[in-house]
Amino acid sequence: MTGVGRPEAEGNGRGYLADxxxxxxxxxxxxKRIGAMYLWTTTVFFLIxxxxxxxxxxxxxxxxxxxxxxxxxxxxxxxHGAMMIFLFVIPAIPSGLGNFxxxxxxxxxxxxxxxxxxxxxxxxxxGFLVIIGSLVAPMDTGWTFYTPYSAKSAAAVTTLSLGIFLxxxxxxxxxxxxxxxxxxxxxxxxxxxxxxxFIWGMYATSIIQVVATPVVGVTFLLLAAERIFGVGFFDPTxxxxxxxxxxxxxxxxxxxxxxxxxxxxGIVSEVIxxxxxxxxxxxxxxxxxxxAIAFIGFxxxxxxMFTSGMSPLANKIFSFLTFFVAVPTAVKxxxxxxxxxxxxxxxxxxxxxxxxFIFLFIVGGLTGPFLGAMATNVQLHDTYFVVAHFHYxxxxxxxxxxxxxxxxxxxxxxxxxVNEKVARAAWALIFVGFNVTxxxxxxxxxxxxxxxYAEYLPKFQVENTISSIGxxxxxxxxxxxxxNFLQGLRKGAAAPANPWRxxxxxxxAASPPETENFxxxxxxxxxxxxxxxxxx
Amino acid sequence: xxxxxxxxxxxxxxxxxxxLFVMIAGIGGFFFFLTQGMxxxxxxxxxxxxxxxxxxxxxxxxxxLLEFLWILIPSLVVVAIFYYGWQVYTDxxxxxxxxxxxxxxxxxxxxxxxYPDGRTAINEIRVPAGKPVKFLLSASDVLHGFxxxxxxxxxxxxxxxxxxxxxxPERPGSYxxxxxxxxxxxxxxxxxxxxxxxxxxxxxxxxxxxxxxxxAGGKExxxxxxxxxxxxxxxxxxxxxxxKGKIGPNFRGLFGxxxxxxxxxxxxxxxxxxxxxxxxxxxxxxxxxxxxxxTYKASMPPDDVRAVVEYLKTLK
Ligand code: HEM
Ligand SMILES: [Cu+2]
Numbered sequence: 001m002t003g004v005g006r007p008e009a010e011g012n013g014r015g016y017l018a019d020x021x022x023x024x025x026x027x028x029x030x031x032k033r034i035g036a037m038y039l040w041t042t043t044v045f046f047l048i049x050x051x052x053x054x055x056x057x058x059x060x061x062x063x064x065x066x067x068x069x070x071x072x073x074x075x076x077x078x079x080h081g082a083m084m085i086f087l088f089v090i091p092a093i094p095s096g097l098g099n100f101x102x103x104x105x106x107x108x109x110x111x112x113x114x115x116x117x118x119x120x121x122x123x124x125x126x127g128f129l130v131i132i133g134s135l136v137a138p139m140d141t142g143w144t145f146y147t148p149y150s151a152k153s154a155a156a157v158t159t160l161s162l163g164i165f166l167x168x169x170x171x172x173x174x175x176x177x178x179x180x181x182x183x184x185x186x187x188x189x190x191x192x193x194x195x196x197x198f199i200w201g202m203y204a205t206s207i208i209q210v211v212a213t214p215v216v217g218v219t220f221l222l223l224a225a226e227r228i229f230g231v232g233f234f235d236p237t238x239x240x241x242x243x244x245x246x247x248x249x250x251x252x253x254x255x256x257x258x259x260x261x262x263x264x265x266g267i268v269s270e271v272i273x274x275x276x277x278x279x280x281x282x283x284x285x286x287x288x289x290x291x292a293i294a295f296i297g298f299x300x301x302x303x304x305m306f307t308s309g310m311s312p313l314a315n316k317i318f319s320f321l322t323f324f325v326a327v328p329t330a331v332k333x334x335x336x337x338x339x340x341x342x343x344x345x346x347x348x349x350x351x352x353x354x355x356x357f358i359f360l361f362i363v364g365g366l367t368g369p370f371l372g373a374m375a376t377n378v379q380l381h382d383t384y385f386v387v388a389h390f391h392y393x394x395x396x397x398x399x400x401x402x403x404x405x406x407x408x409x410x411x412x413x414x415x416x417x418v419n420e421k422v423a424r425a426a427w428a429l430i431f432v433g434f435n436v437t438x439x440x441x442x443x444x445x446x447x448x449x450x451x452x453y454a455e456y457l458p459k460f461q462v463e464n465t466i467s468s469i470g471x472x473x474x475x476x477x478x479x480x481x482x483x484n485f486l487q488g489l490r491k492g493a494a495a496p497a498n499p500w501r502x503x504x505x506x507x508x509a510a511s512p513p514e515t516e517n518f519x520x521x522x523x524x525x526x527x528x529x530x531x532x533x534x535x536x
Numbered sequence: 537x538x539x540x541x542x543x544x545x546x547x548x549x550x551x552x553x554x555x556l557f558v559m560i561a562g563i564g565g566f567f568f569f570l571t572q573g574m575x576x577x578x579x580x581x582x583x584x585x586x587x588x589x590x591x592x593x594x595x596x597x598x599x600x601l602l603e604f605l606w607i608l609i610p611s612l613v614v615v616a617i618f619y620y621g622w623q624v625y626t627d628x629x630x631x632x633x634x635x636x637x638x639x640x641x642x643x644x645x646x647x648x649x650x651y652p653d654g655r656t657a658i659n660e661i662r663v664p665a666g667k668p669v670k671f672l673l674s675a676s677d678v679l680h681g682f683x684x685x686x687x688x689x690x691x692x693x694x695x696x697x698x699x700x701x702x703x704x705p706e707r708p709g710s711y712x713x714x715x716x717x718x719x720x721x722x723x724x725x726x727x728x729x730x731x732x733x734x735x736x737x738x739x740x741x742x743x744x745x746x747x748x749x750x751x752a753g754g755k756e757x758x759x760x761x762x763x764x765x766x767x768x769x770x771x772x773x774x775x776x777x778x779x780k781g782k783i784g785p786n787f788r789g790l791f792g793x794x795x796x797x798x799x800x801x802x803x804x805x806x807x808x809x810x811x812x813x814x815x816x817x818x819x820x821x822x823x824x825x826x827x828x829x830x831t832y833k834a835s836m837p838p839d840d841v842r843a844v845v846e847y848l849k850t851l852k
Contacts, residue, residue, distance in 0.1 A: 071721045074723070148695060277591075278595075281597065319618055331610075340575070375622075376556055531595075
């Protein structure tokens with residue numbers, strides 16, 4: 001059991017939500033409020049991105065363009081992808097849950113630089129305002145912005161690039177803040193090997209954010225320069241190289257899939273032990289594999305470019321390295337499963353989502369080797385197989401991890417409980433809808449359906465229809481979940497300080513925590529996973 | 537013909553890719569049932585029996601042997617998959633001898649087809665069965681992709697570059713070609729057919745000058761046009777075509793030879809090297825020759841460059 005000054009939080013101070021009025025939010029230096037603002041903002045973008053997804057699936061009910069023009073379809077998939085990636089998955093867990101939890105988890109009163117933290121939120125907000133501004137001439141380039149198309153397109157690519165540049169800046173600031181916080185503000189006795197695994201995931205994530213994000217910033221500046229001044233970095237008629245953009249882009253965007261997934265893996269590593277009442281199996285392996293994934297993740301960007309005319313040797317090297325990301329990932333999965341062994345498992349909603357994460361992530365992970373092996377990649381690249389693969393990892397993985405985290409920490413964040421029955425019903429819809437929607441895409445892709453197609457050959461009709469029906473079920477599940485959260489917020493039962501009987505530090509604070517988190521900085525004497533009968 | 541694992545494989549290479557696919561699916565399937573099975577089995581078996589009271593749980597925090605094994609075994613498995621994937625890929629990328637050549641240029645939103653003898657067509661490529669075909673791919677505006685699902689291959693089409701793709705169609709028939717790199721509004725309508733004809737029929741079709749289907753255009757063979765361009769563009773003031781040396785390297789026998797470069801490396805003089813030497817002569821400087829050639833990037837349209845390359849290939 002983690003040694004803390006007092007056994008239970010006293011809760012006699014003012015909860016962090018006590019202050020009212022917009023100023024108390026807009027100028028707050030409290031990491032919990034800033035985290036909450038990020039959560040609200042990113043969740044809204046998740047829902048908008050989801051609406052675009054439903055429009056896509058609606059159009060794909062029929063092989064011909066029936067409801068929208070091809071151009072409209074192209075705009076929708078661009079906005080869907082760009083919003084989901086840049087405005088939702090990248091910021092939601094790190095900046096939202098991370099901001100809220102890191103100081104609580106390590107027994108600190110706030111992050112290292114609270115003003116910088118507030119600034120990073122407002123830079124992010126400026127970024128999304130600019131992105132909304134770009135909707136005057138909506139983007140149709142795909143979230144990957146490949147040149148020369150993006151350099152020529154009449155859409156507001158320059159504006160959007162600026163928006164993403166700002167969002168990247170915010171991401172770098174947050175990452176820096178977290179690295180310093182984790183190094184400097186750990187409570188007495190909180191050694192590196194007593195850090196919760198969520199913190200390890202966030203630490204690896206922050207390093208990627210700080211190292212990789214500048215690259216995408218510069219890339220978008222180059223693209224803007226190309227469009228405004230016609231410089232010709234990517235234009236072959238001016239001596240540029242159209243494929244160079246892809247190298248820059250994926251040098252950032254591959255590592256960034258780990259910014260999306262590592263924090264979610266951290267959440268799952270928190271939830272599984274609590275609801276199994278067993279210590280996490282292989283703590284060090286999970287912690288170090290986060291670092292290994294972050295490191296190897298920088299070396300594999302070329303696997304997005306096996307058919308771009310790179311030399312066969314380069315392809316081989318990238319393929320080889322790609323496979324080595326799979327190993328630390330597999331280790332984590334085995335560790336989670338081993339943690340269940342002989343546990344005392346209960347299935348409250350956080351656990352259901354954590355188990356779903358593992359289930360779907362295994363499917364995503366096992367379909368990775370089809371894409372990592374060169375010969376099958378050449379067949380499957382840019383088909384719906386890839387679409388299915390990354391939805392299983394990013395939505396099945398990251399988003400399920402996010403949902404697990406939201407259900408798990410909802411009592412802490414709001415001081416209220418959600419209705420468990422409704423939460424489970426929503427989960428069932430989401431689980432079924434998800435698999436129906438995305439598994440069929442593996443089949444369509446294997447049979448040759450290319451991605452980003454507004455119209456398709458009639459022979460792919462069956463898969464597409466099933467997938468569209470699945471997406472309606474999935475959407476219904478998500479709506480029920482959102483409704484349940486809102487209900488919980490409005491009239492949920494009051495939450496005790498530690499409803500799940502967890503051992504990590506955040507549960508020692510009141511629900512909701514007071515402004516400075518802890519009356520006394522706790523002293524840590526053990527790691528956070530000491531469940532089960534003590535060793536003899 | 538259209539089942540999931542092998543939807544109408546149209547070449548022997550496609551069969552090998554399918555075999556790789558099945559192998560990965562087999563290994564993946566094994567680990568799928570193993571891991572999901574354990575996940576579900578543990579979740580059910582070790583669920584809390586008495587509500588409100590924990591089962592007794594043991595403290596198990598590590599198991600060095602088990603952990604070593606589950607690092608070692610996945611590592612071996614992925615190396616095996618990598619190795620096999622690489623073998624099949626290498627096979628696909630090795631040039632065939634005696635191939636039929638077709639130039640295909642991606643353009644918003646169509647595939648422009650040019651045969652070395654000057655025939656042209658749009659969105660339709662005819663080739664003989666049982667003989668290797670080499671596609672020389674390029675693009676005139678933005679990136680496009682050239683995807684032959686029945687052959688399990690694709691290659692990006694890139695402005696200002698020539699990429700290559702080889703296949704050997706075994707069965708006559710008509711095969712779908714998709715554009716796979718997003719290229720704007722008409723991306724999903726950028727479709728074409730690869731028509732594989734029995735050899736006799738193909739010969740007959742050639743005989744008729746390839747009229748049916750293709751556009752009947754001017755019939756000047758590409759290499760003849762290339763010769764005209766070379767004479768008109770001043771190439772011959774520096775390059776000879778008869779074996780003698782001049783300011784620049786000799787053209788005869790150049791194609792396919794290994795060219796030593798300044799700096800000690802060397803390259804094979806393939807289509808892409810010839811094209812690059814015309815549009816960007818400074819990129820790879822041939823050993824022993826001064827880097828004085830002007831770039832023809834602005835003055836020579838891509839079609840002419842293509843024709844010149846075809847012409848240079850005839851100088852055996
Ligand atoms: C950690 C979780 C993972 C995430 C979040 C993830 C995410 C993604 C994303 C977003 C793409 C889309 C690229 C596009 O838009 O074209 C992608 C493609 C790819 N992924 Fe993953 N991935 C993960 C795991 C893996 C694993 C374990 C492997 C291989 C062993 C893998 C191999 C690939 C390859 C080779 C591609 C390129 C596919 C192509 O475009 O042909 N990924 N992944
Ligand atoms: Cu295209």
